[in-house]
Amino acid sequence: MTSDLAGQARRFAKELQDALNGTITQHVRIAAVLRPRSAVGPVFTLGHGLSATNPTQPIAFPLRIDNKKPRSWMNLSFQVRLDDEGEFLTVHSSYCGIFADESLETCLLHWDYEREKEHYTSAHVQVYGFSPALEALNKNSAQKRSLDKLHIPVGGKRFRPCIEDAIEFLITERLADGRDGWEERVEEGRQRYRRSQLLAMMRRNPDVVKEYLKSLEDAGT
Template identity: 65%
Template sequence: MTSDLHGQARSFARELQETLNGTICRDIRMVAVVRPFSASGTVFTIGSGLSKANPTQPQGFPLRTDRKKPLAWMNLSYQVRMDDELTYLTIHSSYCGIFTDETLETCLCHFDFEREKEQYTSAHLQVHGTSPALAALNRGKDAKRSLDKLHFPVGGKRFRPSLEDIIEFLIAERFVDARPGYEEVLERGRERFQVKQLRAAMRRHPDVVEQFVKEQAAT
């Protein structure tokens, strides 16, 4: 089963790599490396700069399509495992941070997904900056809470942003330059993500699928 997981994890890493290099990056390599230990069973980390010697800490990479100095950097990682039926690859957690420096010290925002989080929504966005409104809302033990400590919900487990959505955001806001034809790359990747999410939802709700099929047959 570990070999099957590794194969699916490597395939997913290639998909991410092709999406990045086809839109806002050049020569980025995404790899899948098994983690030394996980309470969730066998888990692979997917990211840039990983190896057997470094299986858990992906490196940031520049967002540029040429050799010009980049304005932004991305730190991207996924932890993946097999689902409860030991059949399909599932994302246990993911992180996508946008930074303005190679050392990843100055963060604009990061998109997180943590499947087993209970304190706040599993898919969320955290934004770095200042907010007079937050200062006015804070009180008591939260009086000094900063903006980056808020977890803004972004669609939950099934409808969270995909990597393609984040890339489109960076392009639309003019933080990065894009390759010609990037729209087609994003559309292919987004379609792939949405189909996977739909299939997962169908497996978890066969009664809804059955009812839908009956309704369609009756029309």
């Protein structure tokens, strides 16, 4: 099982690497390394700068397509394992943070996914900054929170953003430069991701698939 997981994890790491280097980065290497210990069985960590001596802590990389000084940095990490049936790769958790500095002291936002999270939505984005509206709401609340402590839902387990969504955001909002043809690379990866999520939904909801197929039969009679 671990060998099958390793193969799928490395293929996914290559997809992430190609998506980044084909659009907003250069020379980024996304490795897949087996974690030393995990409570949910074998888990691989995917990220930049991982190795046998550093299996769990990916390092940030600049968002640039040339040798100019980067305007932003990304810190990316995926924890992947096989599903409960031991057949398909599944993301156990993921993190994608955008920073203004290599030391990761100034964060713009980060997208997070934590499977089966109890206290807030599993897929969410947290944004750093100041919100007058939140400050006004805090005045009437016993629990005062800053903007970055709000977990804003982004599609749930199946429809959460993919790396291509983050890439498109960075380019269109002029936070990173994009290579020529980045739109095609983004759309290709996004369609691949959505197809895999749709297949997973179908496997978990065969009754919905049967209902849909029956509707097609009924429409054809």
